[in-house]
Amino acid sequence: MADCGDLKRQFECRKPRLVHPAGAGCGVGTGSYVCADAATYLWGELAMKHETLVPPKGYRVSRRNFVRIASAASAAVLVRITTEADLAYAQRRIARDIPADAILINANENPLGPCAQACSAMADLGAKGGRYEFGLTQELVKTFTEIEGLKPEYVRAYAGSSEPLHYAVLAFTSPEKSLVMGDPAYEAPMRAASYSKAKLFKVPLTKNYAHDVKAMVGADPNAGLLYICNPNNPTGTTTTREDIEFALANKPKGSVLLIDEAYLHFSDAKPVLDLVAADKEIVVLRTFSKIYGMAGLRCGFAIARPDLLAKLEPYGWNSMPVTAVVAAKSSLKHKGLVLERKKINTDIRNDVFSWLATNRYSFVPSESNCFMVDVKRPGKQFIEAMEAKKVYIGRVWPAWPTHVRVTVGTAPEMEAFKKAFKEVMDTPAQAAQGPQKSTEPWRTDRPYPSLS
Numbered sequence: 354m355a356d357c358g359d360l361k362r363q364f365e366c367r368k369p370r371l372v373h374p375a376g377a378g379c380g381v382g383t384g385s386y387v388c389a390d391a392a393t394y395l396w397g398e399l400a401m402k403h404e405t406l407v408p409p410k411g412y413r414v415s416r417r418n419f420v421r422i423a424s425a426a427s428a429a430v431l432v433r434i435t436t437e438a439d440l441a442y443a444q445r446r447i448a449r450d451i452p453a454d455a456i457l458i459n460a461n462e463n464p465l466g467p468c469a470q471a472c473s474a475m476a477d478l479g480a481k482g483g484r485y486e487f488g489l490t491q492e493l494v495k496t497f498t499e500i501e502g503l504k505p506e507y508v509r510a511y512a513g514s515s516e517p518l519h520y521a522v523l524a525f526t527s528p529e530k531s532l533v534m535g536d537p538a539y540e541a542p543m544r545a546a547s548y549s550k551a552k553l554f555k556v557p558l559t560k561n562y563a564h565d566v567k568a569m570v571g572a573d574p575n576a577g578l579l580y581i582c583n584p585n586n587p588t589g590t591t592t593t594r595e596d597i598e599f600a601l602a603n604k605p606k607g608s609v610l611l612i613d614e615a616y617l618h619f620s621d622a623k624p625v626l627d628l629v630a631a632d633k634e635i636v637v638l639r640t641f642s643k644i645y646g647m648a649g650l651r652c653g654f655a656i657a658r659p660d661l662l663a664k665l666e667p668y669g670w671n672s673m674p675v676t677a678v679v680a681a682k683s684s685l686k687h688k689g690l691v692l693e694r695k696k697i698n699t700d701i702r703n704d705v706f707s708w709l710a711t712n713r714y715s716f717v718p719s720e721s722n723c724f725m726v727d728v729k730r731p732g733k734q735f736i737e738a739m740e741a742k743k744v745y746i747g748r749v750w751p752a753w754p755t756h757v758r759v760t761v762g763t764a765p766e767m768e769a770f771k772k773a774f775k776e777v778m779d780t781p782a783q784a785a786q787g788p789q790k791s792t793e794p795w796r797t798d799r800p801y802p803s804l805s
């Protein structure tokens with residue numbers, strides 16, 4: 354047995370030191386902790402990620418909490434949080450070589466960035482950046498809950514929604530409790546489920562590109578979590594409120610519905626926060642990365658019944674980036690912002706859609722800030738050809754190998770996209786691989802959707 358020197362060095366510890374066998378280097382999950390005070394330190398290590406030692410106010414390390422934390426601790430070390438940035442970066446192995454004048458419509462970012470009010474709030478905050486300023490996060494949550502008619506204890510702020518998304522998967526799935534999701538859909542939950550060792554059920558979208566809720570609720574009687582992204586990433590298509598209510602009413606007993614509303618504000622999809630307020634078994638995710646243009650600032654919410662939020666708690670906690678917090682609060686208080694940005698995005702998207710339709714290209718009618726277009730050849734090949742023209746588009750989903758995801762950028766960016774897209778489409782697909790047929794023949798034969 355030896356004192357944990359590493360911890361001592363990293364933290365200003367208040368309690369007797371963590372002790373673990375053989376004096377091995379400190380790391381949650383690397384040894385069996387034997388010290389009775391371990392929970393406090395596990396909290397420090399697990400939740401604060403080497404940043405601070407103080408458990409959140411009111412957090413009591415009971416025996417039950419300790420067991421929860423301890424079991425989450427090993428997961429915390431093992432879990433890699435998959436984010437849109439991560440996936441976009443992985444796609445660009447040479448990200449640092451992207452030319453400065455490249456068009457970046459690959460990661461569903463908002464080219465408008467944070468609104469002016471958010472920027473000045475951040476500038477004003479400046480001198481306070483040396484402190485954690487927990488009170489600012491409380492103010493943000495209060496602002497949000499007042500707007501949405503929720504009680505503050507139903508909302509937990511995180512640095513983006515990727516973390517609570519992963520924690521929800523870890524909390525509600527296991528080798529016995531599967532994850533059910535759409536296909537194609539955002540990959541992060543699937544990756545998180547690989548850490549909880551949950552079985553995965555990928556249910557194809559309906560022919561209207563909505564989540565097939567009937568198939569989802571019937572996919573596995575032992576489902577732990579049903580994930581619905583509304584609007585969906587990558588298709589930008591929506592699932593109706595009625596279908597979400599159906600999923601809630603008919604999901605397997607004991608399972609939880611995870612509704613990811615990252616792109617909600619771009620669309621006419623109906624929000625479902627009232628179902629949270631009604632204490633249903635539902636967790637809703639919101640992020641400031643999309644319509645609010647704050648992907649690089651990092652702010653998001655998990656919204657759910659307090660007992661459900663408590664299940665996410667052991668997997669991680671950190672103080673919020675204060676710049677993001679004040680920017681988010683100013684954005685929420687800017688009453689016209691969402692509608693203004695929704696209109697900008699819709700106008701540009703519809704312009705691209707009419708251009709695609711006029712040129713007889715096949716695409717999925719998105720309501721969001723991204724869409725799928727069928728390039729009638731292996732998507733990866735097409736992406737590389739676009740990159741050669743300095744237009745960086747999104748990735749390919751295995752279920753639809755000839756489709757690529759494109760983010761809606763600014764009007765000039767989309768003009769550059771159109772030009773490059775046509776040039777590449779006019780170039781025959783590489784002979785080595787040959788053009789591929791879409792795996793969904795019914796999709797390409799359908800008439801083009803109305804753009805209204």
Ligand SMILES: Cc1ncc(COP(=O)(O)O)c(C=O)c1O
Binds near residue numbers: 438460582
């Ligand atoms: C569907 C969906 N959910 C969640 C996220 C997480 O976003 P963030 O962690 O930036 O809030 C993303 C990011 O693109 C997303 O596409």
